[in-house]
Amino acid sequence: MNILTAVFAATALAVTAGYAQAKDLGPDEALKLRDAGTIQSFEKLNAAALAKHPNATVTDTELEQEYGKYVYQVELRDAKGVEWDVELDAVSGQVLKDHQDT
Structure with a gap:
């Protein structure tokens, strides 16, 4: 039972560690980064x-x-009503991901 508990705990930590890597930035912080020229x-x-x-x-x-990277996420709806998620590097403007929202 101890091994199963340890495996479960390790899995839970690994999953939550992935979520901790992304941090939502509020409007005030986003405007400061834009005004400082850090992001486009x-x-x-x-x-x-x-x-x-x-x-x-x-x-x-x-x-x-x-x-450690600033990522700008844009949700779009095209003329046919299809929703798209586009992720851009907020510093360079390069498109990182472009996929249909499911």
Whole structure:
């Protein structure tokens, strides 16, 4: 029983450690980073996401710090009603992920 408990505890720690690597940044902190020139403007980042899905609309955005990088997440809805999640490097503007929301 002790081995099973240890395995369960180790698994739980590994799972929660992954979640601890991503930190949501609030609007005030995001604006400070933008104003300091640390990250690109939100307009520029939104435009990069919209370039992947022309005629879509932005439904939500979020800035996170993941593994020491600033990641800007944009949720889009295209003209057909399909939802997309686009993640960008907030410093460079490079698209990191672009996938259909399921």
